[in-house]
Amino acid sequence: MSKEINLVPDIKEEMIKTLKLRNFIFFLCIVVAVASVGVTLFFGIIAGGQQLAIDNKDQTIKQLSSKLNSYSDLSDFLTIKDQLSNIATLTSNKKVFSRTFDILLALNPVGVDTITISELAVNLASEQPTFTFDAQANANKEPYIDYNVLDSFKKSMKYMRYDYGDYVTREGAKIPAYCMIETDSDGNFFSDSSNGYYAYWTINEDGCNETKSENYETEEYDDGRQVVKIWRTPQFDDWYHEEPVEGKPNMTLSGQITNVAHFNSKCITYSGDASESSENPKWTDTNDTCLLVPNGDDGIKITESSNGRDASNELVLRFSSIIYLSPEAYRFSNSHLMAIPPSGRKNVTDSYIQVQAMFGERAADCAEDDVDCKSDTTNNGGNNG
Secondary structure (H helix, E strand, O other): OOOOOOOOOHHHHHHHHHHHHHHHHHHHHHHHHHHHHHHHHHHHHHHHHHHHHHHHHHHHHHHHHHHHHOOOOHHHHHHHHHHHHOHHHHHHHOEOOOHHHHHHHHHOOOOOOEEEEEEEEEEOOOOOOEEEEEEEEEOOOOOOEEHHHHHHHHHHHHHOEEEOEEEEOOOOOEOOHHHEEOEOOOOOEOEEOOOEEEEEEEOOOOOOOOOOOOOOOEEEOOOOOEEEEEEOOOOHHHHOOOOOOOOOOEEOOOOOEEOOOEEEEOOOEEEEEOOOOOOOOEEEEEOOOOEOOOOHHHHEEEEEEEEEEOOOOOEEEEEEEEEEOOHHHHEOOOOOOEEEOOOOOOOOOOHHHHHHHHEOOOOEEOOOOOHHHHOHHHEEOOOOO
16 A cells, blocks of 8 residues: 655645735736726826817807907896896885876865875885875864864874785786776776776787687777776675576675776785574674774874964965875885875765865965964964974
8 A cells, every 4th residue: 555745845835825916916906906007098088078079168258258358248238137027126126106196085084174285205215115294184173273184194194004906807817907997097997986907908918818718798988999897896685695606706705806807906905794583694804904093093193283364365274294104005016006085985976176176276374464374372282293
């Protein structure tokens, strides 16, 4: 039986194993080095390509910039672009000065007592618009110089209201403001004595009938335009039904109006009470938010008052005053605005004539020898600056 004899010493075996491990590690290092070079080369190609692309784009931008700057109207274009971007801001901040006349009609009392303005300054630049004016109060009966007239004028401020909103189609789509005719040629709101206020929708004008609604009852306006009459004041009894009737206007007791072109007020809310035994509900309107003079009694300051005589030599009470108004009453974005006097009903008879009648010659101070003018017996209430 033959025997194998290992003539290689143990230390020689260890050396052989170590050499094999060294060769394997060296091989791995070569592989890793080659891979690293490949990766570096790959990313170098990408980086070089990106740089070429960036250089190309940069050159294109420079060419376009040079071409753009060569346009002679560039500055005008940029100005127009900047203005267009600010249209929304400009519109929201825009104020309508012409509403002054409607507001004056609401502020000025109508009746035996009269207030005549001799000078008026309207300030719309400040955060809260103001009326600053010199005026004269005439009781038109003895005692002619009656401070109660002025006191009543002051206290009426907290009852002044305004209303605004949108006219809508029977489907509820907003009708552009330029499509509505609300006043006649004399500046009077359309109204009748029993049913309230209304306006005309020019249904056949461009952009005024986007819903393409049919079957509206139209009539011809003075200038030949086809218009639809829309009530601003709800027609409560005509529109209310215990159960909705198909094809007919409907107004619920909570004030919701459907199936008829109408006015959506942003200030006034309506409600009905059908609990009583009467045939029709009892309707009420509420306007607690849109105050024409937000500060009420404090919204008017009397800076000076004294006895005097007007242009007709009648005894009157001269005074100077400042009234602080709601900025919302002048805001352009608040469409179809109407000022509402304390009575709740607007006097719409010859508005322009009424405004003209509000102004008159400044009253004169009492002359030195004018006993009646200077005497306390001719006035009621004394000085209440």
